[in-house]
Amino acid sequence: MLTEFIVETVMIYAVIGVLFAAAFAWRGVAVVDPVARHATRGFRLLVAPGAALLWPLLMVRWWRAAARDAGDAAEVPGDRTERWQPASERLRSRxxxxxxxxxxxxALVLLVAIRSRAERLPETRDAGRLPEPAVERSARP
Amino acid sequence: MSVSYQAVQWNAAKKAYDRRLALAIAVYLGGFVLAATAAFEVSPIVLVMRAFGTGAVLLLVLILSIGPLARCTPRMAPLLYNRRHLGVTMFLMALVHALLATVWYHGFGVLDPLTSILSSSTPFEGAAQFPFQPLGLAALVILFAMAATSHDFWLRNLSPRVWKALHLCVYLAFALIVAHVAFGSLQDAIWSGYAWMTAAGTAWIVGIHLAAGVKEFRVDRRARALAADGWVRVGEVGEIEEGRAKAVKLGPARTVAVFRHARGFSAISGVCAHQGGPLAEGRIVDGCVTCPWHGYQYLAESGQSPPPFTERIPTYELRIEGRTIFVSPTPNAPGTPVPPCAAGEGGAA
Incomplete structure (x- = not known):
């Protein structure tokens, strides 16, 4: 029941994401980031999977960017450098x-797994634990 | 380094790198299938699935080894330079492995494939019955998030802090993959060397990361002691080669790269504005400090990228007393020009 709910939620999220990604790659990317105004088709294609994954965030960004004055300058990476350095070093220590x-x-996972394997080694056979594929199963009498 | 976005910023070096990568993968996949066909009686699709799975794991081990090893030897720099392509390739190999496994083992049942992967029908009686496939699925989701956001567009729009934090999840993906392999194929593999190879690869990755982390921690602690009395001693003039730099820690969250170039010595932030690459491990190319990770360039005297590029990083004041170089602990605003300090001056620049 829970598994089915999770799967259905993921599927709905993914379908919305794919539809949003197509619109974002076509129009939204240049609204959110003015540097992308003259971007190539290949770039738009590469951005699409990430847009499908992060569509709620990008939807908000797109809406905010569209509401902003057209003359607003976009932030360039250099402006973020001062934040980048301490953040980068802190992440390194983390x-x-x-x-x-x-x-x-x-280490614990490996120890448990190797011990389990050693215990059941006599009965082990290659590809024995996974269910056999339905194609082969259905072909048998 | 570009003023507008492109799909892939290929140059001659990156094309050569990618050609070698494609050739190495083709040789590995072909070799694996041929060797395994001779050794085991398993269907071809399972062999191909395993070839892609093991190939992805090996590539992940290589990718995770590059960072710590690059701190020990400059020979790893070429691999570091194009690590992003390695990462995306590794994800694609893992994806092929996952798609083949899903179709083969879950594609023709009553349940839809995703529900089938997430719901274990085998009663849990021990490690051998651990549901290992959801672990692999979780790792694949992380790898997808990383591959999908690998373009510079995401670095700029997610902010470097969020982007870097997201990409550090590769460690979690590695742990999930180890568990996926340990509770999955390791339980059924007849060849015992497979278990030892998995253990050795895991120990190698964990070991080099802990060693590199401890080394960084010690440098940080020493830096705090040095910075206690104002300007920080960098070292002797002769310690820095022409076109190279020395890294100096000004505390736990600041690194300075002190470069020696044709006009003297200059100090800039040790962290690249692009992806936080270690500039002190780079060198002067065409008169510009060049990041070893992706080739971003800065003028040593101003911390600005050469026009038309717009990246800027902080600069620092230097002074030379006798033959000893000292650096100010206070950074200038990004892009602030500072005249280079010549070795013969003997005073503040």
Whole structure:
């Protein structure tokens, strides 16, 4: 029941995302970011998957950008540099923290898996655990 | 580095890089299928599925090795330069693996494929029955988010902080993939070397990242002690080669790159405005400081990209006392010109 609800929600999100991405790649991208006004078709195609994924965020950005005066200058990356440097270095120190947390978890997973494999080795056969494909199953008498 | 967006900013070096990458992948996939066909009696589609799966894992191990190793040897710089293409290629290989597995194992049942993957019909009695496929699916979603937002458009529009945080999720994806492999194919593989290869690859990635992180932490701690009395000692004049730089930490959140060039010494932020690349590991090319990650360029005296580009990074004041270089701990506004400090001056520039 829960699984079906999750799957249905994901499917609805994805369908809206795909429709939005087509509109965003065609018109919205240049409204949100003026640098993209003369962008190539290849660029618009590359942006589409991300737009399908992040459509709620981009929908808000598009709406805000459209409401803004046309003469407003867009922020250039250089203006963000001062924020970039401390953020970048802080994230680097958080990466160490992430590995300190992940390292024992990953080690535990591997130990449990290798031990489990050793215990059931006599009964192991290649491709034995996954259900056999329906095509082959239906072909059997 | 561009004033407008393009699909892919190819140049001769990147094209050569991508050709080699495509050739290496073709050789690996062909070699895997040929070798596995001789060794196992498994259907061709399963072999192709495994070839793409193992190829994606190997590529991920390579990608995650590049960052820490590039801090130890400049030989890794060419791989670092085009890591984004490696990442997108790895996602595409993982996607092919996932599509083949979904069609083969879940494509012809009563349930729709996604529901079938997420609902485990096998009673959970131990590690061997752990539902490993949702782990792989979760990793694939993360890899998709990263590949879909890899273009500079997303870096600019999501903000560097959010973009970088999103792309650090690759560590979580790696952990999920290890669990996917450990509870999945590892349980059924007859060849015991497969288990040891998985363990060795995981230990390698975890080990080099912990080692690199601890090294950074020690440098940060030492920098805080140095910065306590105002201007910070960079080192002796002779320590920096022509066209190269020395990195100096001014605290846990600031790195300065002190470059030696034809006109003397200049100090700029050590973090590239593009993706936060380590500028001190770059070099002077065509009179400009060049980032080792993606080739973004800055003038050493002003921290500005050469026209028509608009990127700007902070600059720092330098002074040379005797043969020792000192840097001011206070950054100038991005793009502020600072006259270079010559070695023979012996005083403040």
């Amino acid at each position: 990466a160490l923290l992430a590995w300190i947390v992940l390292a024992p978890l990953v």
